[in-house]
Each structure stands twice: as C-alpha cells, then as structure tokens.
Amino acid sequence: MQSAIIFDYTKKNFYSLTPLVATIDNIKDLQDIDLLLEEDIDSIRIRKLLEKYTNLIIAFSFRTAQFEDIYIRMKAIYSSLKKTELERITFIAGGSHPSGSPSTTLKSGFDFVFIGEAEYSLTEFIRRNLQEDDLFKTPGISFMEDEKLILTPRPDPIKLDEYPFISKKRRLYPPLEISRGCSFGCTFCQVPKLFHHRTRHRSPEILLDVIKWMGTKKLNDIRFITPNSFGYMSPKPKEVNKDAILHLLSSIKSTPGIDNVYYGTFPGEVRPETVSYDLMSDIQPMISNSRISIGLQSGSNKVLKDIRRGHTVEEGINAIEILDDIGFTPIVDIIIGLPTATEEDEMATINVIRHLIKRNSIIRAHVFMPLPGTSLEKTEFKPVYPKIKKILGKLSFQGKLEGNWSHQEKHALNAWKLNQRIANMPFIQREDNL
Numbered sequence: 001m002q003s004a005i006i007f008d009y010t011k012k013n014f015y016s017l018t019p020l021v022a023t024i025d026n027i028k029d030l031q032d033i034d035l036l037l038e039e040d041i042d043s044i045r046i047r048k049l050l051e052k053y054t055n056l057i058i059a060f061s062f063r064t065a066q067f068e069d070i071y072i073r074m075k076a077i078y079s080s081l082k083k084t085e086l087e088r089i090t091f092i093a094g095g096s097h098p099s100g101s102p103s104t105t106l107k108s109g110f111d112f113v114f115i116g117e118a119e120y121s122l123t124e125f126i127r128r129n130l131q132e133d134d135l136f137k138t139p140g141i142s143f144m145e146d147e148k149l150i151l152t153p154r155p156d157p158i159k160l161d162e163y164p165f166i167s168k169k170r171r172l173y174p175p176l177e178i179s180r181g182c183s184f185g186c187t188f189c190q191v192p193k194l195f196h197h198r199t200r201h202r203s204p205e206i207l208l209d210v211i212k213w214m215g216t217k218k219l220n221d222i223r224f225i226t227p228n229s230f231g232y233m234s235p236k237p238k239e240v241n242k243d244a245i246l247h248l249l250s251s252i253k254s255t256p257g258i259d260n261v262y263y264g265t266f267p268g269e270v271r272p273e274t275v276s277y278d279l280m281s282d283i284q285p286m287i288s289n290s291r292i293s294i295g296l297q298s299g300s301n302k303v304l305k306d307i308r309r310g311h312t313v314e315e316g317i318n319a320i321e322i323l324d325d326i327g328f329t330p331i332v333d334i335i336i337g338l339p340t341a342t343e344e345d346e347m348a349t350i351n352v353i354r355h356l357i358k359r360n361s362i363i364r365a366h367v368f369m370p371l372p373g374t375s376l377e378k379t380e381f382k383p384v385y386p387k388i389k390k391i392l393g394k395l396s397f398q399g400k401l402e403g404n405w406s407h408q409e410k411h412a413l414n415a416w417k418l419n420q421r422i423a424n425m426p427f428i429q430r431e432d433n434l
Ligand code: SF4
Pocket: 182, 183, 184, 185, 186, 189, 190, 191, 192, 227, 228, 271, 295
C-alpha cells in the first residue's frame, strides 16, 4: 500500500499540467509516489483508487470560467464519499483561478492551493509528503488555519531552462512554452500576477534539442505557448528581437521530420506594437499558419488607457492592416463590457470591428469577466448594452465573429456570481465545506 498523486488531467488544463507531470517524473527522490492522470475524476474512481492506495493527493488546475464545474464536481465527491475515505485524501488546486482566489478555492473543498507556477512548490510538497515532513511549510501555497487564510512565501521564479515542458515518457506534447510571465500590466489579465511581471524565456538551444527529438518521432507540428510571440528573447517589453525569432524559426524549419511550424497563433498571440512589414515578410516563409492572433481589446483609446494596455487603437489597426497586406488573416481579440466602457466606447469598438472585417479579420469577441488576481477583480459584472449585443449577435450569425459569442455573457455572469457567493461565505471546517 502506498500513496499516489492523481492529476485531474483534461483537454482544458493539459497545457499547464504537463510541465508539472514531466517535472515530477524527472525527479529521482519523488518516485516513491505513483503519479496517475485521470480525466474528470469522480467519486467512483476515487473509491477504486482508495482500495489500492493508503493516501491520495488529488490535484486540479482550472480557470475562473471552469470554477462552476469544479465546484459541482467537488460537491458531488464530498457528498458521495464517507468521512473515513475523505480523511485519506488531500485535495490540492492550482492554475489561474485558485492562484487569484485561494479563499474561494479553499472554501470549495480544497485543502491547499498552489499560487502561480508550481514546478518548485509542488515537488517540495510531494517530497514533504513522502518524508512525513510539515506540509504547511511548503513555499508558495495557501491554506486555512483557525479560519484565517495563510499564504506561505512564494519561491523565486523558476529558470525555464532547468525544467521540462513536454513528457517524453508519457507522450504528452502540449504547445512548447517559449516564454512565461509578462512585463505589461493589462488590468484585466491574470498572467503577470500568476507568472510574475518579468518575462522569462526558454533558450533556443533547449527548445531545438526537444524539437529535434520531436522530428525523429514524427511529431511534425510545432506550436508555442507565450504571452507575446514576437516578444521572444526581447530585452525590452515593446522591442522585437528579430534575430532571435528568425534564428529559432529557421532552425526549426531545417530540422528533419518537422513539417509545420505555427507561430503567432493561439495560445501565443502577438501584441500590435511588435508587428512590422519587415518582421512579417521575413517570418512568412518560415511558418505554416495563414492566421495571426493579435490582441486589440477595444476600439476606444480611453478604454485602452484605462486598462493600461500600452498601445493605441491606431497602433492596433496599423498592425492588423500590415498582417492583411502581407497575406495573413488577422484573428483579433476584443473585450466587450470593460468597466469604464460607455455605450459610445462600445460603438467605437463596433466601428473598428466593421473596418477590420473589411480588412479580412476574424474577430474573437469576449465578454469581460472580472478575474480574481487582477486589478479589476472587485469590479461589478456589467451586462452588455442591448444595442451592442444585437449588433454583435448579427455579426456572429454572419460568421464574422469566432467563438461561442451567444453563451459568453451567461457563462461570465454565472462564474462571477458563484465567485461572489463563495467569497462571502465564512471559513468553515473542511468536512462541512459543501
Ligand atoms: S493581456 Fe497579454 S500583454 Fe497584457 S498583461 Fe496579459 S499577457 Fe501581458
């Protein structure tokens, strides 16, 4: 009989969980714990696992948009398992929602929350678990003690080159994470707080070594994760290190077995000020994608300033026109319902959207949701102005908007309400949580 750590590993969280799985697999002194991946784990499966293991650590990673689902699943697990079974389980959580709102996460039945990146803190937690050491002294975690929320000191940001990002052993290949953290401070975004305000990059040598191996295994499509694709290896947030990007892309292109390289696509969009005719013409022959994802967010300069976006509407339109001129289809992210956006501001955004559609853009419109861990987290949810909703609904019907526009407002509102409701609950005992 021994312990196991189970990751609730799904299509929605495998980007963030794979580096952790690979990290644990690579550390020799952590091999006394079994590591299992289970999709949408439930009480039936947990009970089965409890027949084999003395103790389980069950790990979830989720975004705020998924919080409602996770809450419902935790509620079902708590109500189905006996107290004696629950006592043998430690529920842990990480990811953008738990990191931004450890209190609501803990109130939903989790014992520990891992704040931000967890390569170091989670391995330290497992080590302590194996050595029967004090779990509460693990750095970078949050838990409840005497009805108070405790946060232990966060460890230093990790050096990306020292940690794996795919799992060869388990054949898990998410898009390759080339950069982490963001020096910009858009007020709606969780990235800077989650991964620190300084962007770290994975070196080309480390990336190319893995890509070479992928080529030998016929894993011939290469995609990337980064907060800003054209910021790769850049010493300053608004500058482009063109040499570094071209070196990376040309080296990948000449790697045997690699057929397709997708750069500047989700989940690695680009910022407007980094787009230029020069850069785009140079990289076009090296990449396979005809689309480039770019964040504009609003067609109102006042709103862009309020959200500290760091670029103007004109810079955004200019970048998108360059993409179109070179022959790329721009996929443009827009946020509707930002706190200071008046109906007039939203109409300005609609006018920009109409212009961009004429320039072959596809718009990805998102309804603003105040996300925990951002400077806007305490903002009230604001319904979309009916006139704006009608226009966007029509554009969506015509196929000009990408994504599931019609359900977004409802999902955003539900997630926000749930967060508010749990935030207002008092801290209570673990077994009575749900
Ligand atoms: S939206 Fe993009 S640029 Fe702005 S803080 Fe987030 S990751 Fe950085």
